[in-house]
Amino acid sequence: MSWYSKIYVFVREYRKRHPFTGIILHLMLNAMLCLQICGIVYGYYCYVFLTCFYWLQSGIQIAIYLVIYHSLCFMAIWSLFMTIVTPISRVPAEYHADNDTDAKLKACTPVTGERYFPDQSDANQVEEQNKILNTFAMERGLTFVEVDHFNRLRYCYQCNLLKPDRAHHCSSCGFCVVKFDHHCPWINKCVSVRNYKFFLLYIFYGTMWVAFDLLSSLEVIIRFALSDHKNTWKRFVPVLGALFMHVAFTYYPLGELLHYHAKLVWDNETTCEQAKPPLIRGESRANYNITPYRNYRSVFGWGLWAFPVPTPVIDGLHYHVRYPDDYNGERYEVVCRGHGSGESDNNNSKSKSKSKSKTDVPAGGDAQPPTPTPLTTPIMTQ
Ligand SMILES: [Zn+2]
Numbered sequence: 001m002s003w004y005s006k007i008y009v010f011v012r013e014y015r016k017r018h019p020f021t022g023i024i025l026h027l028m029l030n031a032m033l034c035l036q037i038c039g040i041v042y043g044y045y046c047y048v049f050l051t052c053f054y055w056l057q058s059g060i061q062i063a064i065y066l067v068i069y070h071s072l073c074f075m076a077i078w079s080l081f082m083t084i085v086t087p088i089s090r091v092p093a094e095y096h097a098d099n100d101t102d103a104k105l106k107a108c109t110p111v112t113g114e115r116y117f118p119d120q121s122d123a124n125q126v127e128e129q130n131k132i133l134n135t136f137a138m139e140r141g142l143t144f145v146e147v148d149h150f151n152r153l154r155y156c157y158q159c160n161l162l163k164p165d166r167a168h169h170c171s172s173c174g175f176c177v178v179k180f181d182h183h184c185p186w187i188n189k190c191v192s193v194r195n196y197k198f199f200l201l202y203i204f205y206g207t208m209w210v211a212f213d214l215l216s217s218l219e220v221i222i223r224f225a226l227s228d229h230k231n232t233w234k235r236f237v238p239v240l241g242a243l244f245m246h247v248a249f250t251y252y253p254l255g256e257l258l259h260y261h262a263k264l265v266w267d268n269e270t271t272c273e274q275a276k277p278p279l280i281r282g283e284s285r286a287n288y289n290i291t292p293y294r295n296y297r298s299v300f301g302w303g304l305w306a307f308p309v310p311t312p313v314i315d316g317l318h319y320h321v322r323y324p325d326d327y328n329g330e331r332y333e334v335v336c337r338g339h340g341s342g343e344s345d346n347n348n349s350k351s352k353s354k355s356k357s358k359t360d361v362p363a364g365g366d367a368q369p370p371t372p373t374p375l376t377t378p379i380m381t382q
Pocket residue numbers: 156157158159160168169170174175176
């Protein structure tokens with residue numbers, strides 16, 4: 001558990017016992033967001049009122065700078081706003097176990113106090129858990145490709161639900177989140193399937209905004225050096241402070257995050273999966289990497305990819321998977337079977353087929369050891 005998750009858990013527990021004072025602590029979790037907003041306001045004042053309206057001399061130059069600056073500022077703040085106000089993607093009701101299933105499962109799982117330890121189960125318990133979980137998944141018509149290290153469907157003993165593929169329990173929020181990426185303390189919000197695009201756009205426009213401010217303000221240092229220091233230092237020191245702040249923010253967290261997430265989207269991974277790669281049933285080398293173009297498309301959606309508006313092409317619950325082929329080194333792409341499968345397959349029929357065969361994703365119903373997946377009905381190709 002990360003350091004900030006520990007703070008969130010403490011505040012949540014404290015709030016249960018002390019509802020009124022707990023609200024104050026809960027609001028204080030927004031400290032880093034408030035700090036960010038203060039930095040934005042300070043940077044805006046320094047750039048517009050000091051750099052542009054005091055230090056720069058050319059009217060055309062000022063007009064061009066202000067247009068670029070305000071365009072980037074608008075896009076960054078719009079993206080930040082959308083990241084914050086978009087509701088966290090919670091697991092749908094059909095994945096929640098009924099009381100009977102939950103009780104049966106917990107009865108055959110090692111427990112200490114109120115905490116369950118499914119990884120400490122013996123072989124008989126694993127078999128029993130598998131039976132219960134697979135029966136439940138089949139009854140509900142739920143399909144999964146991910147399993148845990150015991151080849152079981154993934155169950156959250158805190159939320160009492162079967163975790164959809166790529167869903168994880170957020171210890172900061174205290175519940176399971178669909179396509180969980182990470183919980184971001186800078187915005188006090190979970191980054192998951194619905195707001196990931198907005199989060200990426202925020203760090204992209206934010207980095208561009210801060211970098212533009214930094215580069216276009218460097219002229220101020222030269223002008224100050226050539227000026228009469230006695231009369232100008234009062235207007236120079238705040239700009240210098242903003243420049244230092246921008247240097248720091250351009251590198252971290254913005255620049256570093258931008259580089260890190262660009263790589264993650266390229267490989268179709270989440271921050272969480274980088275630390276703990278998903279286990280695809282039947283093939284330990286399978287993953288969600290379905291070519292960079294489609295990886296980016298699954299995040300940025302259709303058309304208006306550059307704007308922080310919802311443009312989803314996936315449902316967040318089902319994903320295309322790529323399996324390696326041992327015989328000729330080619331990789332075959334498949335789609336998860338079942339209701340509401342991920343991205344629309346309209347474009348799949350147009351894609352070039354290099355595959356000689358395709359694999360089908362095992363349904364959630366069978367508890368097999370991780371052996372090569374049987375070749376069955378062709379579904380899609382890349
Ligand atoms: Zn959970």
